[in-house]
Amino acid sequence: MGKLLLVWRLAAKDLRHNALEAVLLLLAVAAAATTLTLGLALHGVTNAPYARTRAATHGPDVVASVFPGGPNAPGPAKVGELRPLEHAKGVVAASGPFPVTWVVLRGRSSAGAEVEGRSTAPVAVDQPKLTAGSWVRPGGVVLEAGFASALDLHVGDQLRLAGVPLRVVGTAVTAAVTSYGKLCYIGCDDRNVSYGQPGFVWTTTADAARVAHVAKEPIAYFLNLKLADPAQAAGFANRFDASTANAPSAPYLVSWQDIANEDAKVIGNVQLVLFTGSWLLVLLALASVAVLVGGRMAEQSRRVGLVKAVGGTPTFVAMVLVLEHMLVGVGAAAVGLLLGWLVAPTLDGPGAGMLGSAGAPALGPAGIGLVLALAVAVAVAATFVPTLRAARTTTVRLLDDAARTPRRRPMVLKVSAHLPASLLVGVRLAVRRPRRLLLAVFSVAVTASGIMAVLVVHATNAARGLAPNDPQDLRLDQVTALLSVMLVVLAAVNALFIAWATILDTRHAAALVRALGATPGQVTVGISVAQLVPALAGALLGIPGGLGIFDVAKKGGSAVIPAAGWIALMVLGTVLAVAVLAAIPARVGTRRSVAEVLQAEAA
């Protein structure tokens, strides 16, 4: 019991003594825990808003559509082909067929619009639920709520559909089509819709016909079907589509499950980005912890030696170190869980296109356990090597505070002799610890990969032509921006840690070269410049890394390579940022007088 108390006391006191390092470590692990929590919290909440909307709107189980003829079946849409479906086996109710056309909407801004003509009377299947205003009337349109929100249109606003002036009389939600931004996932006739993905608009049947006439656009027809067993909708649609595959003018059927899955992709993509990001952050946190703990070991070897000198066994020393980092890990997990729980509702909200609020997502014991285990594992795993080293090093050597003799690099020594003094100092100091160099490369590469992946996502989305103010795009922007900031902050913390650990480790050598005539500026520039090589290597590795992440996350989805200028900016920005960040602790490290350092080392 007494020993446990002593372990606790030593661990707690050391954490308090090195509060700043402990806080930075906690933040690094907490960042990873937060994103992992977010990813887990979003799992399973994706379909709830669609289900609510479907219930409130008497949503269809199957939507059947016929389109105007293409090259294989010229002529208008054959609405008659929809009629037999109303009486097909298993169908218990229907609404429609409703005429649909595609035109350009001009309001405060312009966008493509899919216009559906409706009667002013309510229908039994797919009666959109008004979120504001009233239902369609002559001259009055109702906008799908997500579309209205994206275009900033409200009840009472004027707009033009193919130049026809109309007034917004309401906004509504529906479960018959996917919410704004992904309306054309099954294909749109977008010959006249030159603004990317369209939004959904309801007008009266007469207004829809007038708009189509003015726009000289053909008309398609949508028929909503209710089945006796909604669960069979996907099978019903698939069987029908398969049986009419060779008939170009035959109706095309989509089940409510297809629509729900497509809607869920909004959050699904966010979830994917968060999961990918959280693993990158976990890797960075691991690097942070390894560098920090390694740096502290160098600094604290004398303290460990004292513990061993007064009878502490290697196991006892290991217990103190592991407990210290477990405390940080548990604290970080708690912070991560709390932040994730607080932030998740802002990311998994249904958006304007769906009903209801997701609220705080549920995170089960398994999820909490996973976050906790991961945070603790990150902290504990990184203490393994230093703990082993502390245990293996003799007590006398620890008390001498003697650092491990750096490995000799004859080639580096030979080459560096030809460099200017700053570089000579920097390169020779940096290569003393090759594992730390590799850690620096790894840390920068992870961050650069994350940033590169974000650039690829943006380039790919831009090439795909998303809808204006697409909520999916906006939400992904938010999440990728958040992740980018976290990656950059964590990488910056790592760069500082690595530079600081290098300075602690090389304080004697740095003081010595200063005693031999190197200026503090030369030492600072040297250490800073020496970080450029791993930074450049890491940034360059980030290019294939980012493409790889995108490829894995999208499971082979085709990536668009960002413009060379953006990639160059990412590489140069990363290298410059690392050099500047390394210069800060390097400069601070050279403030101590040479005599003081050399005397302390000789003591």
Added chain:
Amino acid sequence: MNENDSADPLVRCRGLRKEYGSGEGMVRAVDEVDLEVARGEALAIMGPSGCGKSTLLHLLGGLDRPTAGELWLGGRRIDRLCERGLAQLRRHDVGFVFQAFHLMDELTAEENVELPALLAGRSPRDARQRARELLGEVGLADRADHLPSALSGGQRQRVAVARALANEPQLVLADEPTGNLDSAATLEVLRLFEDLHTAGLTLVVVTHDERIAATADRLISMRDGALVDETRLVGGTRGNLGDLAGLGG
């Protein structure tokens, strides 16, 4: 007046003071020291531990800045130099020999010796040639490729002396250069210093050992940061180094 005039002292300080801490906890490590060291002179500084000998040496060599007072080296006032100026001073005008050797563990003897020359901007070839010459002069030509860990204490200190001479300094400062050495190694280093002295180099040596101090031209004693005694040792005791080192050789 020509600042390099041999009649001028190489080192001159007036009212030199170094304080640490403040208020009641303030410690005056060096207290109003007035000192001159002539060109080519070998000066020994003695005194009990903590009397300020090493601090004074660090101030003379620009490793630390004085709190007050004036300090000249080669006719140039150095107590007001910025850190960069002090670095250049250490690079070109001063060579240090430390009790703990302070060699870089991962560098060979030759690489340690050439380091100051490389820092001073000499070409790698010149620096290497100079290092070989110096190692030859200190009798370690055959140990040039050895790491410090493969050298004896005396050999390490000879490497450190060679390194101190790499940029042909005006002044060599040695802080307890034999403090970590046995008698035989002490003799090796003393002979080396005698050679430097004979060659006309200015030496300031901090030591606890009266036998070492007896080899100097002049001996000053310190207590509580101040100079308390000065003895001129005409001609030193050169030629009897073996006796001095207790080796009878």
